[in-house]
Amino acid sequence: MSTTPHTDRSFDELIREAEEADVSGWDFSWFEGRATELRPSWGYQRLLAGRLAEARAALDLQTGGGEVLAGALEIALAGRRPGRAAGPALSAATEAYPPNVAKATALLHPMGTTVVAAPDDPPFPFADGAFDLVTSRHPVKAHFAEIARVLSPGGTYFAQHVGPASVFELVEYFLGPQPAEVRRARHPDDEAAEAKAAGLEVVDLRLERLRMEFHDIGAVVHFLRKVVWMVPGFTVEAYLPQLRALDEQIRSQGSFVAHSSRFLIEARKS
Template sequence: MSTEPVSTEPHSERSFDELVREADEADVSGWDFSWFEGRATELRPSWGYQRLLAERLNAGGATLDLQTGGGEVLAGALRMAGRPPGMSAATEAYPPNVLKATRLLHPLGTTVVAAPDEPPFPFADGAFDLVTSRHPVKAHFAEIARVLAPGGTYFAQHVGPASVFELVEYFLGPQPEEVRRGRHPQDERAEAEAAGLHVLDLRLERLRMEFHDIGAVVHFLRKVIWMVPGFTVDAYLPQLRALDEQIRSEGPFVAHSTRFLIEARKGRD
């Protein structure tokens, strides 16, 4: 999403039905968020994941990007890197994203492997010097440690706890504390260390989001499917109509995403 303030006038003049129909028909494959330009904003973490990823790719060695989506983030980092990677692979489970990522990443020297998000990964022990991921559904640290070479690094940006829960709870109601705590960085630190990884860096930030029209809400929930599982326009039509009225009368719907950066190294023993 854009990080800059936007004018919402062209969209606010359109009807609920027009906005929802457009969002419901839009392509949601990959992790390209350009559709939200002028309709929603989200502040970015201060660390600049893609830039830091490019620096690590520049070090060379065999690399693996897990749950690459449409390959957009990895492709940008590869283009930013000062030299092409060594052996480079990426995994993705969703078939439309596999096709999109292959078209994008193959010319950049990266092989895309159609593979489930769940273990086991289809790679040999110790095959990679660097394993990366941006917003994995779940980080399987034991399997990450298995495919890392001794001295290898896991570098990733994860979704943090209670991310965008203002929107989640608008549709689903208050969530129990154990759900709100899910994806907590300290819990993931413990999982990484239990798998034999030494956590070098762990940073968490809470970032403001604004949805400027109901179409942006619909598109977001169709794209980020784990926020409101099973979301469809028909299933949540009353709530969508009420939220549309709220945005028109009160201004953007405000939520907050949470993100954390994690870097962990496998021992050489």
């Protein structure tokens, strides 16, 4: 991405633009030139494409606007070998947020994937053992007992999760220091233990912390409006003094630096 700052514009202009921007789905192109984030070294979408190419029946949980799954399906199609399908014969995705359901349906239905409007919490609206591949990118919570239920014997859960204390430099700027138990939440060791307790064998687990930079205050506002669990109940009005101070900091220092936390998990059902 380009890193050209937008700080030649006023605080009010940047805030207004960020408040008016669409935040549905998981398309992050709005941040082009305004924020950067390093990506995990493993390349989740590419690896997902390989898993989809070999699957018979696949389920993507909490698919957002379907952008990641669609991209993986496109990669699988581009790499299709003669005589082989480009993806699973049965492909489904779930999403709870109505604007995202509409976006995902428009994107994924033409690719042969059914989008089911369903809550993130159990029970999933699928039969026992219905899928040999269950996937998810950045689920709010992975419900491993339910994932194990819908996986067929020998099936795989393959996902990229948000790890512990992700972007906490920004979280703690607005909310103050967080207790140890909050900082440890989403730890890969804890989630691996949950997977094992549900009867899954964890065969891969990798964690990385990745540098992020916000180059203008509008990028911060857009991020907090889009990733709503970072600062619950965030509004510009509620945090106006902090936003003005952060705007001055970014203008003087060039960016606000934080670090995202991501882990890859692969678990199989015996």
